[in-house]
Amino acid sequence: MLKKSVLSLITVIFLTAVTIISMSIYTLYSKKQISVDPKLKEISGIEFDKSNRLWAINDSGDDPKLYLLNKDGSIDKEVLITNAKNVDWEDMTQNDFGHFFLGDFGNNKQQRKWLTIYKIENPIDIKGDTTEAEIIKFTYPEMDGSPITPDRRNFDLEAFVAFGHHLYLFTKNRTEPFDGITNVYKVGDHAANFDAELVDSFKTCTTLEKLCWITSAALSPDRSKLVLLDSTSIWLFENFSGDKFFSGDISRIDLGIVTQKEAITFYDDNTIVFTDEEFKGIGGNTYLIKLDEISKTIIQKKL
Template sequence: MKLMIKIAVIMLAIIGLTTFFLRDSLFQDKPATEATTTGSRLEKITALPNEVEESSGVALLANGTILTHNDAGNKPYLYLLDAKGKLQETIKLKVPNVDWEDLAQDDDGNIYIADSGNNNNQRKELAIYKVDLAAPDQVQAIRYTYEDQTEYPPQKKDRNFDSEAIFWNNGNLYLVSKDRGQGATAKVYQLPDQPGNYKARLIGSHKIKAKITGAAINADAAQVALLSEGELHLFRDFSSVDKFYEGKYEKRELKGAGQTEGLDFIDENKLVITSEGGNLYHYTL
């Protein structure tokens, strides 16, 4: 018995010494997974005001304030928030909110409201409203249909004529489709930013297993970010904005962010994101 006790003591001593000398390798942090890495980059700033029950689009204005709106069936109002998410002003517009989905902004500060939600792919009265916030009563309408849509609605597998994502660049508006048929392809359409009636021109697509809910482009037009539920999709190193979908693509998870709907660039390294669940986030690239 005494021999066995001695052997046990010696073994415990060996294990203790081994643990001490190898402690750095045994207990160092494991490499972060993609979800862990991106989770640390996502910061919840605040809950959105009660007035913004279903934030669907967001635009960051030049003075650092945030513009957002609610989804379909809500009042045609834009909500101006400060950087911490506190409501500053409600801008009431005299146009319908059939299904407002996203916001874009041009170099002159005009805001584009995408009344482009088309869940059943049967709408023929799609519109983008151009608004000067200094004169909100003078709204201009850019009305359109998709050049490649011939059925209203098409068969379920072909229902890729909904768009919840828009951004502006160099006189053009870019709409990115939400593939409700197969959830496999984001199509990219282009429209001029002037009022009128148009056929949205299909300029390309990207195979992406996600339903896109928002879009933004950074100030120097070097990065395009798309959003889906709980995911961020980044495009860089493209030859032109018209072909951003051919650039270097990277997907990142937004762990815990829920139904993410709107985004915009704060600067080249940071995004502001809103969720339909009512939260305001920052995400560091």
């Protein structure tokens, strides 16, 4: 009798696990739009141009190029930035004027002291297949030349947005022990050398670093909403005051199964597009959600 009870319990646990996994897979793949060209298997940043066509960049190891995607995910055009290098391109954003910014600021080993952001015209205005960029350089004063101990490993970066006349940088936390905090730094949006100014911080989660890392950020076209992306979630910030992004309403949107989600942007004020990298046949897709249709978990309400 005991053996039957144990077997029944195991069966229930197994079926429950299968159900949870199936629901998690459906949560993500029900939002899938297209698979992107295999040449973009390490897609790390996306942005729409003035004609609402989608551009993308690759992570480290690729040429310093932007790729224009067709609606089926194939590549329509490539633009080479002739005075740039792709050391570790991690995100892409644009300002109110349509300038694109490309962040070469990946810092996995916390060893890069100076990081680079390339600023170019809106790609729709590039007539040929090459362009030159303004070069923005910055460093973290907190690194100050001293050894980066495990509890201070918060100088990696994969996410930023343009707001006003500044760029806001959201760190990818690699602290040991992991505390889940993304720091927000501010630099200017024009060619110069900057000391990044620490202006704020936000704690996502501490369950597991690979689930809580911030890998991309985006602002809605009307600049009223900020989103941060991690492997399982979108963090939505609304009704904030000025550049105090965490001062208003905060919600979490569940994205289901864990994949290497690396890029996010707004199509319009209500529509978000995000992507994941291809890994062992999983991912390599673009996904779409509508904020007025998606379920959200409230984390904080503005007082």
